[in-house]
Amino acid sequence: MNIYFTKEYNINWKKMVKLNTWKDLNHRIVLPFALALLCPFTWSPSVNAAKILGLFAHPSEGHFAVMQSLVLELAKREHNVTVYSSHRLNERVENIKEIIVEPEYQFWKHLLDVTGSQAGGHLQLSQLTESAMQKSMASVGGAAVDYFMSNAAMQKLLHLPIEEFDYDLVIVDLFYTEALLAVGHFYNKPTIGIVSTNFENYMEHVLEQIVPVACSPNDYVHYEREMSYWARLGTVRSCLSRRKQFVKSNWGAQEQLIRKHLAHFEGASVLNIPTLQAELAILLLNSHVPLITPRPMLANTIAAGGMHIRPPRELPWPIRRFLEESRTGVIYINLGNEQLCADIPKSIFDLLTNTLVKMKERVLWTCHDYTDLKNLPANIMVQHATTQTDILAHPHVRTFIMNGDLLSLQEGIVRHVPMLGLPIFRNEMQNMALAVQLGVGIQINQANLTETSLKWALQTLKEDNTYALTIRRVSTTFRDRPLGALETCIYWMNYVLRHEGGAQLRTIGVGMPSNQLHLFDLFIYYFTVALLIVGVLALGFYGVIVLLRKREMEKIYSKLS
Incomplete structure (x- = not known):
């Protein structure tokens, strides 16, 4: 009887090892699998329900x-x-x-x-x-x-x-x-x-x-x-x-x-x-x-890091259809949960919509106050309920416009979606500066946000393959650890x-x-000791000089007398 398995005991038709006897089968297959089944019961640490x-x-x-x-x-x-x-x-x-x-x-x-x-x-x-x-x-x-x-x-x-x-x-x-x-x-x-x-x-x-x-x-x-x-x-x-x-x-x-x-x-x-x-x-x-x-x-x-990112779930049908019907890709926007879309300054909101309506891609925008947004262009869909990490996992999502939040940065990296950051707060600016340094995104400060700069950034992320390749490498580095984030x-x-x-x-x-943690108090002690030693030496040196002068003066007086 001829049975084919790989050395790793997984079927791989390019690398096969031929097992010709039951003895080989027992040593190479049965015994390792039996040990694998027994290990969890023998040494794996367990915890009762807490x-x-x-x-x-x-x-x-x-x-x-x-x-x-x-x-x-x-x-x-x-x-x-x-x-x-x-x-x-x-x-x-x-x-x-x-x-x-x-x-x-x-x-x-x-x-x-x-x-x-x-x-x-x-x-x-x-x-x-x-x-x-x-x-x-x-x-x-x-x-x-x-x-x-x-x-x-x-x-x-x-x-x-x-x-x-x-x-x-x-x-x-x-x-x-x-x-x-x-x-x-x-x-x-x-x-x-x-x-x-x-x-x-x-x-x-x-x-x-x-x-x-x-x-x-x-x-x-x-x-x-x-x-x-x-x-x-x-x-x-x-x-x-x-x-x-x-x-x-x-x-x-x-x-x-x-x-x-x-x-x-x-x-x-x-x-x-x-x-x-x-x-x-x-x-x-x-x-x-x-x-x-x-x-x-x-x-x-x-x-x-990334403990909130779980395997993607199936998207609701309206959103999935909107994404899948966009053959030129999708731009996803979420400018933060703390700021409602209606609170975005009108000049910035109009600039975003006027630029995005001219893009070939469809736009999916997450806003919790979606009912307050009226008369949006036909290529923009607003949603509020679907989890962001599930949306970013869809293969048609090619660009992520975000505020620079760390959780969003992590999700974009794990899902391999290059990012365009429009940060406001200091920590958001730092996160986007890091994204730029890593080569996974572009940052536009509020002072430089214009229709020209926005269009340039979107076109660069779309046409420059360096971002797509780099973000995969960074993602591999971020996820490479003994256990996954949640498992850790x-x-x-x-x-x-x-x-x-x-x-x-x-x-x-x-x-x-x-002062104790960084030994400042000990430094003060040693500094005091050093000063004391220097002081004693200086005092001794001064005493010697005084003594020598005194003897010299006594010699002078003795000659005069």
């Missing part, structure tokens, strides 16, 4: 997209998940319990109010200094968490007796929401934090890296391996200045919320954010090289559940004051 609590206070839809993917995957792994959020999963899963905090807190509306940017909208907001923006974000972020924790359902949870709090793990969406880490602290449960976007300056405060900032800069675009003395000095001074303001504006507000909503727990009046950060079991970062600066990572800081998250969550909260991964440097 009860997991998700506290997702930040009202951003983009943030929740990350949390949604994670929650659904946890439920798929038979964990029981309870979610407190302002957004719905829109999927009925038996082992997921949703508690909706509604109405949704209008984060961006309140931010515009606090900064006095109602008239100019997001464009005026983007012109604030970094210091003013950070202070305003901390204020509105604290108000959003206060609103979340004041909800009746949350109050019931926060006042549960310790013996009735039967969750095994707490997950917190970390973005100006540090007060929620106190839940895991007071109920003595391991807590996992998730930073769903880059926000480099914010990330540094979430979990300080055990390296000097000059060796681990925030800004990828202007990163230089060999920085001059003055460049390193400026970087350190800037970092310490931002950190001091962040501690004062954000941590101060978050600690007040702990004292307000968790005052019934002993120690709430003295609990501080560094203590809570030091207790984090795992910090999951939704980014990965080459979209972040390579830097040393703590053992419990896990880069899992699940692995480390299960690790925490298996190993008593993951205490083995915590580093003593977390929560340590900066």
Whole structure:
């Protein structure tokens, strides 16, 4: 009997190995398959179904997209998940319990109010200094968490007796929401934090890296391996200045919320954010090289960029037909979930529509206020419900016009769609500058946005094959890791559940004051010692000189006498 298999035991008609005997068959096929079947039962780590609590206070839809993917995957792994959020999963899963905090807190509306940017909208907001923006974000972020924790359902949870709090793990969406880490602290449960976007300056405060900032800069675009003395000095001074303001504006507000909503727990009046950060079991970062600066990572800081990107699902028939009938390709537009299309300045909106109507491609535009858009050109279709990552996966989508959001950048790269960025905010500009540096997109600043520049950018992305080839290479780099992004998250969550909260991964440097962490206090000590030694030597040298002069004067006086 002749049976053909490849050496890898997969049928490949170009590379066949002929097995002529049952002995060969047993050694090459049966035994390996038997071992493969037995391995999961012998050494593969397993976790029993756990009860997991998700506290997702930040009202951003983009943030929740990350949390949604994670929650659904946890439920798929038979964990029981309870979610407190302002957004719905829109999927009925038996082992997921949703508690909706509604109405949704209008984060961006309140931010515009606090900064006095109602008239100019997001464009005026983007012109604030970094210091003013950070202070305003901390204020509105604290108000959003206060609103979340004041909800009746949350109050019931926060006042549960310790013996009735039967969750095994707490997950917190970390973005100006540090007060929620106190839940895991007071109920003595391991807590996992998730930073769903880059926000480099914010990330540094979430979990300080055990390296000097000059060796681990925030800004990828202007990163230089060999920085001059003055460049390193400026970087350190800037970092310490931002950190001091962040501690004062954000941590101060978050600690007040702990004292307000968790005052019934002993120690709430003295609990501080560094203590809570030091207790984090795992910090999951939704980014990965080459979209972040390579830097040393703590053992419990896990880069899992793209965790919100799942395999594409089938598109609704109207959208699928619109895409498939466009033989010249499709341009997809999404300028951010935080800004409604009706809020886009009329001059920019008209410029976009006037340019796109002249293109041969069809245009699919995601707008949540799609009903407010009237009299659009025939080649433009507006939708609001279909997930962006599913749209980008369609082969007819050739160009992605976006605002520079990190999640959109990741989706465009994974789906191999070159991007045209129209950024407004500082982090969006940094993301698009990185996209340009990587060769996967083109950036047009608001000041340079004209019909000519827009048409040139679209034509370049369409006709220059370099972008299509480069984005595939970057995508391969981004996805090349031992486990996929979501699998990485699940692995480390299960690790925490298996190993008593993951205490083995915590580093003593977390929560340590900066002067101790970077040895500034030791430098002062050695500097003082050095000054003391120099002072003693100088004093001794001065004493010797005085003594010699005294003897010389005595000799002179003795001769005169």
